[in-house]
Amino acid sequence: MNRQIVLASRPEGLPALDNFALVSGDMPVPGPGQFLLAHHYLGLAPAARIRMGAARSYAPPLPIGGVIYGQAVGRVGASRHPQFQEGDLVVSTDAGWQEYSVSDGARASRIDAAIAPERVWLGALGVSGLTAYVGLLDVGGPRATDTVVVSAAAGAVGSAVGQIARIKGCRVVGIAGGSAKCRYVTQELGLDASVDYHAADFARQLADACHAGIDLYFDNVGGAVRDTVWPLMNDFGRVVVCGQISEYGATAPAAGPGWFSLLTKRLSVRGFLLRDHEERHAAAVADMSRWYREGRIKGREQIVEGLEQAPAAFIRMLQGGNLGKTLVRLTTS
Ligand SMILES: NC(=O)c1ccc[n+]([C@@H]2O[C@H](COP(=O)([O-])OP(=O)(O)OC[C@H]3O[C@@H](n4cnc5c(N)ncnc54)[C@H](OP(=O)(O)O)[C@@H]3O)[C@@H](O)[C@H]2O)c1
Incomplete structure (x- = not known):
């Protein structure tokens, strides 16, 4: 049976x-x-x-x-x-x-x-970690001078994204729901800052945490969180569209961000599916396994x-x- x-x-x-x-x-x-x-x-x-x-x-x-x-x-x-x-x-x-x-x-x-x-x-060494690796490194192209923001930062994909971005030398801000998750993101995962999107003054807290603007946004959630991130994007910023969980059960169409700023800020927005990047699997497992053994990736x-x-x-x-x-x-x- x-x-x-x-x-x-x-x-x-x-x-x-x-x-x-x-x-x-x-x-x-x-x-x-x-x-x-x-x-x-x-x-x-x-x-x-x-x-x-x-x-x-x-x-x-x-x-x-x-x-x-x-x-x-x-x-x-x-x-x-x-x-x-x-x-x-x-x-x-x-x-x-x-x-x-x-x-x-x-x-x-x-x-x-x-x-x-x-x-x-x-x-960390499975689909979640590999999605983080391919999405951040191949699609997002982080640079050491970047401010990277990741949503669902305490989740399976998001926690790996934040840690890999730190390994690459970026300043990393995680967005998560609730103070316990926010503490986990900074104290255990080692991100530079975290912001609770349930807080009444979420937009102001995010702007304070990203005082130099945002160069790379790794979007796991879409919706209202993405709309709050959007105005803080720097010129030539990159948005990696990994997931849109806020919309998976939506019964009405979602309102979008200000697409005109795609033009004025010359932003790159790119969705990806891990399944299209099978050729990166071996390199991702090798790097993620090494970082895991070194204690630099936790899950x-x-x-x-x-x-x-x-x-x-x-x-x-x-x-x-x-x-x-x-x-x-x-x-x-
Ligand atoms: N592109 C690909 O190939 C690929 C592959 C794997 C996963 N994904 C996507 O990656 C995302 C994360 O997946 P995961 O497996 O790592 O899940 P996860 O982050 O471990 O769990 C989902 C988290 O989403 C957050 N969430 C739920 N509803 C939300 C809302 N309305 N607004 C903001 N946050 C919300 C919750 O965290 P909070 O408590 O912080 O709200 C929840 O813990 C998903 O969107 C998934 O579909 C994409």
């Missing part, structure tokens, strides 16, 4: 528990060129909310009854794939919220548990126990109730 969490109905706005259903599927059997993966941990991703909706985005909507999108780390069982042997520890991007999956290896890679524990390969994981807890943990994450990567530990581990 393979227990799975599937889409029971499409959410309006924030998902509710009854949008999900726990079902028992058949144990998948690997065909030629495939292997079976027994999941130890699932990594929950905001992108799952995009796919739960009816609109087509960069990926087609999940059909009703489809397994919810998410990553997993686990051990290879039966294998008919030449590069993956039984017993290998592997991280798979398209594994889904279930106990087992079958992979053709296209979006999977072996991990080295001597470098970091399995769960870290879903966070937190928020772990819940058991597949049935995944929907509630996911809904909490969408509301900011997480610090770092949200994981589910499965009983198969």
Whole structure:
């Protein structure tokens, strides 16, 4: 048996528990060129909310009854794939919220548990860390003289972005929800300043923290936070559009920033998807692993126990109730 969490109905706005259903599927059997993966941990991703909706985005909507999108780390069982042997520890991007999956290896890679524990390969050394690495370094092009601002700075992607920007010598300001997250961002992650976007005087605090303006904004959230960042952008600034979580459950179209300033300030705004940058995977893992071993990249994981807890943990994450990567530990581990 393979227990799975599937889409029971499409959410309006924030998902509710009854949008999900726990079902028992058949144990998948690997065909030629495939292997079976027994999941130890699932990594929950905001992108799952995009796919739960009816609109087509960069990926087609999940059909009703489809397994919810998410990553997993686990051990290879039966294998008919030449590069993956039984017993290998592997991280798979398209594994889904279930106990087992079958992979053709296209979006999977072996991990080295001597470098970091399995769960870290879903966070700082996994999709979140690689998104931060590619988005900041390749898309954003930070310079040591830059003031970099990152939103959702205490989250899985944002916490890695802030630390990599510090490694590159930038002055880094993190935006996060609440004083506990803001303290974490400066005291544990080592960013230069943090600003709570729930504060009544958020705009003034952000302007004070960015007294020389903003050269690079790494946008994880869009919406009102982005609109507050926008007027502080310096000429020739760069905006990396990584995620727009404030709009994933939106029931009405969002108001945009002042696009005329794109022209007057000669800004570059660039969206990206990690999946288009597979060729950077090896370099990203090598650098991130080294920085992790040196203690220069830290990550937190928020772990819940058991597949049935995944929907509630996911809904909490969408509301900011997480610090770092949200994981589910499965009983198969
Ligand atoms: N482009 C790519 O290839 C790619 C790959 C992976 C992830 N992403 C995107 O990166 C972003 C971060 O993903 P993650 O996995 O690291 O999640 P995360 O940051 O660990 O968790 C999501 C965080 O978003 C913040 N948030 C939620 N609603 C918000 C709102 N209305 N306004 C401001 N902040 C809000 C919350 O933090 P606060 O408590 O601080 O509000 C929450 O903790 C997401 O938008 C995701 O879709 C993109």
